[in-house]
Amino acid sequence: MAEAAWLETHEGADVGPQIIFGMDATGRCTLSVGPGLAALGFGPNELVGTNLLDVYRDDPLGTEAITRALAGERFHGEREYLGRRLALHFEPLLDDAGHVTGAAGVATDVTDQRASESAGAAAQRRAHELASDLSRFKALVEASPDFIAIASLDGRVEYLNPGGRALIGMPADTDVRRTTITDYLTPEGVAASLEIEQPAVIRDGHWEGQTTLKRWASDDSIPVVVASFLMRDISTGEPFALATVQRDISERVAAEASLRDLVEQRSALLTRLVDAQDAERARIAADVHDDPVQACAAVDLRLGLLRRRLREHAPDLLPELDGLQESVRGATDRLRALLFDLEPPDLHEGVTPALARAVEEVFEGTDVIRSVDGTAEPQMPESTRAVAYRIAKEALVNAFKHAGARHVRVLVSGVDDGLQVLVEDDGVGPGDGLESSLPGHRGVSGMRDRATLAGGRCSVEARPEGGTCVLLWLPGAH
Template sequence: MVSASRGAVPDDLALDLGRQDDADGVARLLEQVGATVLDATVRVVPDPAGEADEAASGAGDLRLDLTWKGRSHGTLVVTRADGAAPLDDEDRALAARIAEHGALALDCAVAHDEHEAAWDELTRFRALAAASTNLVALADDDGVPSFVNPRVAEVGLEIGERGLWGTVAGNVAPEDVEEMRRILLDEGRWSGDIALVGSDPPTIVHGTVFVLRHPTTGASLGTGWVAEDVTALRRAEQMLRSANANLERYQALVEASSDFIAIAALDGSVIYVNPAGREQIGMPADVDVTRTTIVDYLTPEGIEASLQIEQPAVQAEGHWEGESTLRRFDGGPAIPVAIASFLMLHPETGAPFALATVQRDISDRMAQEDALRRLADQRQELLNRLVRAQSEERAEIANDVHDDPVQALAAVDLRLGLLARKLGDQAPQLLPDLVPVQESVTGATRRLRALVFNLQPPDFDDGLGVALDNAARDLFETSGTTWRVDADDEPVAPDSIRAVAYRVAREAMVNARKHAAARSLVVTVRGRDGGLEVSVADDGVGLPDGAVTSSPGHHGLGSMRDRAEIAGGHWDMRGRPGGGVEVVCWLPLAAPSGLEPGPGPR
């Protein structure tokens, strides 16, 4: 720290002021030295106006500008305490010397800060320019470079004694260099594409050259150079032009198509609709399709299907096929269409750039399907009538058997019993001849009662599964075969279909009881492929050769197959791995496949 005494300015004040790190340090040293030398309060006020100036006013005060080379750094304010001797000429001269040293030191401190800030800016510029993928360079007015980023060397440009203009002249056609110089001289800036000679394939750069000027004086500081390799960009532009040409050829190709064909951008704006498509939807000739979007061509149902089905599928898979409806612009009825939509991909990058759709009017097909659907409905109605007629006939036969043969045999059985008791008292030697007769009659009565039970229509109030469980109980309860009916997934079905399924499944269970010698049996009822499927699987002896056809005089297998096919379904019997047989019957619950009510999206 500088040593000061009353009435003398230290010889090394300027040196000590120069050692301060910043303007605040200079101000503090000035205040300390000034207070000692002048025996007064000394303050450095950055802004001579305002509170500081007002506080410094009074008798004996002295204010000295801290200005160096025209740049002010505040005011040095010297104040004697009340009652103290006023500042004399010697004090004022000392204060002026202190202020002169302080102004120089403050100017140096501010210049140092400005230099550091400028250096930081330069460092950031160099870091930015060095990291840039562009070619960046600075040069003086003669083209001598002061900065060249690494990218320049990476592209094979060597800037030596020739300078920047010499390097450009060695890699660019002379007429292009002359044009660059002329425009730069006239306008202070040139920008454009140039092809570098000697490169294979040719390298194209987009460059900008501009005159650098001092922000205050406007004097030239040299030139700035920025260039970007646009070879790939220009190639892509050429490919785009070629793609546009191909698009024109494609457009010419689809002009003759009778289908609705459209192309849309990825944002949904329509680019193109072919003439047949415009005619199909009744679009007026003056409508500009580029002002429409995909939504404008869809019915409300089509919009919902597009959002929920088509668009997610196209995004995930790149394509979608299905059916929907097109809206007519002339207010006519919606057009059912079969759709194939897909993303159009860039031939090199594979990136999607548009969405194409081909939609075919399927009104005629839908009419045919409606006709087939009506036939299917008629067939179902005929099946219902057939099942009702069969049920009524079986019930009538059951009633006739119950009211006549069963009752007559029951009476014979009762009388044979009475006769047996009499013979036991009067002629016991005849009983061995009577007992077999009575047993035959009793057996025949039991079988007729079972026949009556089987002829009765099944009760479906609790479902097909419950009805089949009752049938299995009747067949297997005393046989030693265990059974299980799985009907948790039983679908809703009309009674006519359930009746056919019941008869087929019961016949399969009868065959299992008679021929399978099974320990267990499982009946499954479930919905499958839009229909009702019932299966009967046992773990018995399996299928002998030729068992898929009925034996002469036995119609069980053929009856099951016929029942299923008459109802529009199918029947199969196959062996099970490990032994046993599985009988499967499938019956439709709706129109045949492909004839679902439409034309909703599929």
């Protein structure tokens, strides 16, 4: 009767599938009913007559529940059984004298309920994490000095961060939702946005480049570097807004303009310097031709006349006269070579053809194998080509005078927006002799100084396989 009364009080409870147990004071099952039995593989009252302590022999929690209930205690707990989670509630059954006559219990299948609770808790944690992430992201955007804006797909602006407002000078109370993308751009920026940026964002989902923002209520422009992209729905992937992050590059643009001015000034100064050097070379050449060369030629002529007289009257002086005449002729040849060196090079076809002629002139009459290659020669200012030619020719003269080389190679190419000239030989390698070249020349130091003055660099190094490598680089006009 006590078992039936307990069962009556628990029927209809708002719980999951249940199994209701009854047992006598020894633990023998007297009742086993409920829809939860099917999930565990049992039929109604199939366990009746079985000692439940034997059934739960390997289940510490089940054994504890039965033992405590038969000892007169209530028990509440949960256990895993056959892949299901059961909530256990056992009550002792007492007679009128208060003696334990058995126990009754309910095992409620709470598997789905716990899973739902766990999923809910996980969803709650995820929602909290998302809210935290959004809060941090908002703080980042609000603190950024960059121009960060969001617009609808039709171009209406929906959000502009404080840094963006400050950059363009927009008052804090201006409602950006009454503006469109074009309200923030200069005419040039509007054209670029319509013709380049927006089509690229629609086609590729993103675009990066440069444009100009407009200061609010003025025509002043602000150069910016831009990263614009589509914002997409996380679930569907469909675009719902346009976003842009733009950074002020006014200082960089100003620095680049200053650098361009310096480059132009350097190029103009180099041109004037080369012109002045060529003019001075022409003046020296004229002076040498009109005075020393003519004088030496006259002396040679007089010595020839004197030689005829000495042959008749003092033949013993002829050897001394021959040596003197040879010295005069050598001096005349050197002066004529200097005149040739002082002549301005023909550079209208480029450095490569000019150096090809110089190689043949320097090594004429020798068995030195030489090659000149300049198929990749870039377009350069006349003054830069003149400096490159003079330095490279100096290297060729050094190779002829000091290296004792069997092979000489010249390579002209474009490197790093500039002109590079390589002169290498397989001779004895660089040494002290290079520092003091021909009279009037300053060897390696002069080559380096010329390159530095033109904004470039010149190195003279030994080649691993033997010989010398002269590497010259001069910047272009940009």
